[in-house]
Amino acid sequence: MILEVQGLTRYFGGVRALDGVDFRIGRGELAGIIGPNGSGKTTLFNVITGIYRPDRGVVSLEEGEITGLPPDEIARRGIARTFQNIRLFRELTVVDNVRIAHHPHVGYGAIAALLRTGAFYREERRTREQAEEFLSIFSLQDRGKALAKNLPYGDQRKLEIARALATRPKVLLLDEPAAGMNPSEVTTLMEFILRIRERFSLTVLLIEHQMRLVMGICERLIVMDFGQVIARGLPGEIRRNRQVIEAYLGKRDDTDGGGIRKKAR
Amino acid sequence: MYALIALGYTMVYGIVRLINFAHGDVFMVGAFLAFYSVEKFHLPLPAVFALAAGGAALLAVVIEWVAYRPLRNAPKIAALITAIGVSLFLEYFTALHQVFGPNYYAFPRPFQVVSLEIGGITVTNIQGVILLVTLASLGALQFVVYRTKVGRGMRAVSHDAVTAGLMGVNVNAVISFTFGLGAAFAGIGGVLYGIAYPQINTFMGVMPGLKAFTAAVLGGIGSIPGAVLGALIMGQSETMTTAYLSSTYRDGIAFVLLIAVLLWKPTGILGKARTEKV
Amino acid sequence: MIFLKNIAKAVLPFAALSVLLQFLSARGILNPYWVQIFQLACIVAISALGLNLIYGFTGLFSLGHAAFYGVGAYTAALLTKLYVGAYGDEAVIAVGAVFLGSLLAGGFAAAFLAFLVGLPTLRLTSDYLGIATLGFGVIMKVLFDNADSLVPQLGGARGMTGIARMTGIPWAVAALVAAILVIRNLVHSTYGRALIAIREDEVAAAAMGIDTFRFKLIGFTAGCAFAGVAGGLYAHLYTFLHPSSFDFMKSFDVLMIVVLGGLGNITGTLVASFAWIFLLEGMRVALPPEYIEFRWVLIPLLLIVTMLVRPRGLFGVREFPFLRSKVYR
Helix, strand or coil, X not given: CCEEEEEEEEEECCEEEEEEEEEEECCCCEEEEECCCCCCHHHHHHHHCXXXXXXEEEEEECCEECCCCCHHHHHHHCEEECCCCCCCCCCCEXXXXXXXXXXHHCCCCHHHHHHCCXXXXXXXXXXXXXXXXXXXXXXXXXXXXXXXXXXXXXXXXXXXXXXXXXXXXXXXXXXXXXXXXXXXXXXXXHHHHHHHHHHCCXXXXXXXXXXXXXXXXXXXXXXXXXXXXXXXXXXXXXHHCHHHHXXXXXXXXXXXCCCCXXXXX | CHHHHHHHHHHHHHHHCCCCCCHHHHHHHHHHHHHHHHHCCCCCXXXXXXXXXXXXXXXXXXXXXXHHHHHCCCCHHHHHHHHHHHHHHHHHHHHCCCCCCCCCEECCCCCCCCEEEECCEEEEHHHHHHHHHHHHHHHHHHHHHHHCHHHHHHHHHHHCHHHHHHCCCCHHHHHHHHHHHHHHHHHHHHHHHXXXXXXXXXXXXXXXXXXXXXXXXXXXXXXXXXXXXXXXXXXXHHHHHHHHCCHHHHHHHHHHHHHHHHHHCCCCCCCCCCCCCC | CHHHHHHHHHHHHHHHHHHHHHHHHHCCCCCHHHHHXXXXXXXXXXXXXXXXXXXXXCCCCCCCHHHHHHHHHHHHHHHHHHHXXXXXXXXXXXXXXXXXXXXXXXXXXXXXXXXXXXXXXXXXXXXXXXXXXXXXXXXXXXXXXXXXXXXXXXCHHHCECCCCCCCCHHHHHHHHHHHHHHHHHHHCCHHHHHHHHHHHCHHHHHHCCCCHHHHHHHHHHHHHHHHHHHHHHHHHHHCCECHHHHCHHHHHHHHHHHHHHCCCCHHHHHHHHHHXXXXXXXXXXXXXXXXXXXXXXXXXXXXXXXXXXXXXXCCCCCCCHHHCCCCCC
């Protein structure tokens, strides 16, 4: 098991955003989390990565507990993520966005930086070359000098993944990577995800609404609704699961023959 | 009295998220307008209040129009810097001999001071007037914000200016109105200040302005009851420092209090906690 | 040694400039008044670079910069007052060492205080941090006013007198060059990128494994150290310190310089510092005496107009070549 979540619960005011979430992800798996809007998927990511503390429950990475650690510590232990509403360092260049991710691995001290020693130049060159390598995976190598904010939307999404990869994670969490992409972009993205998992022997957990992507590449699915896991299994099983269909389309209602009705609580 | 100035800060911040450093100087201009209307024209007190409030409001609307509106979509700091610029300009421009002049002026008492002793506490009619005017202004403000169409517009804009605009609220008009209303209170505050501490000069707005702003933050900026609460706490703590410690520490105590409160509740006592959506 | 070469490359032109200015002023070709103004501009630039590191690069809104400047000034002045008297006039090196030590001590004192202040307050966000630091500035002013009740030499509200005049062109220029080099090298390293990342998006920076609080503290402390050193130089330039030189309006002055020059722009800060000081003092000379008070009417107007025309500062993101990142050589 590389990532394990047990009984994770988080309240916002009186709302239970997460309500006893359990799941385990094996090393090298590519799993998807789906569920209607507001079902707690992003909150789950935020709790795993330490942005929110859980009110109850445990998160473990490779059998070590990481619950409640600060986000930077969790990142250094090997969980990287992207954000639903892209969060790049907008005023920095594309290369520097990726180079920042190298920060915990840079091999020179503050004194060396201030004096600009040989080690400083060597390391700077190394991180730059590595950053360019990460960019080339996503065919962004020619945009290195551009400011991140000037990239087109699709490239910003890719850059965010490149940046996350550059932290050298064991587990990569992608929050709606295909949001706002057209079908052909989604196809390329699917190939990218498969390729980077192979190349960096990653475990990938992604949140996505685009069923083509989810059904196309995820080996296993976790379905959430109202902060709870309501189903898990292979994509084929999920597709036929009654509870899942109800969560998405509402319960069949006798009076109007199946309109969409939110579960009331 | 801090309350009256604090209201302007809190209203403007609530709506455009700008610390309007020029507000203390609008207060000063209000005091000077009152000074001239009493000294030169011997106007009756209600007219003095009306003139000071109106003049201050007009000034603030002009400032907003000239210096802040063009920067509404620029980085926030640019507007803050122009606010400081406007503040300096008002202070030094009015200090010119051709304008108000750099000296201290004795503010004429518009009425006789009468002291009354009630249960061992001495109350002057000046304090009475201050209390009455403050309460009346607060009542008026409460009415405007919660019972009128402009007030609804103000609340809408403070919540989300873009959406409010889409809903048909005239955002610019609402912002102008807010500046004007806030300044009107500062103008009234200026008159009260002149009555209570009968010495005015063109730099008098700096410290009261800063402290009123602190009071607004203390109470929770953007919140009207918060501004009043903050001002009360501030006034009390200053009086007590002067009484028990030393008046040289008076200016500091307000800020010690402020920092303590911010560390305890980062958005002020009555401020709403804003959680950032990730 | 590559770093020695780099330092030499950067320092030599400034050393030459410093020698030239020193020579001209010694010969009486340069008016001593302007020489003093030049030094003041260097000092203000150092302090402004510090604030640019705090606000421009790290994105921490600080309105209390003048307080740290003051702490540095008083610390350094007190130290030289206590220790320089022991040496005669001929002990140039010893006196210089004491001065250098005092400047560094001033910087250290400011940094230490910044550390203590930052520890609780840097958890606050944007405007609230600004207000808290502004409040801290006012508190420090009150303390400076009452400092004589603790240490009589500090003078309190009457001002501190009898500080030796030690700051000269070489000191001012050397300190400025050191400040420029430190900030340039810092900004174009992984540490600088971490600071900028925090400014751009704190949540994302943390997700990259950057300990955001620690770096905010580092940025704030380092920037205040600049102010402390600048304060020490200031004290030994004018030989007189008064609390009113360090009140919150002075923090606004530095802030205006940094914003005018462009946030996160070293070139802009340098140019704006010199322009600001020379404009301010130049108008004192250029305006006829009866119009002197128009100075502070014109400056705010100029400020407002500049902001309206160039809301991102005079220089935007353009830098002098030697201050640019060398990533794409």
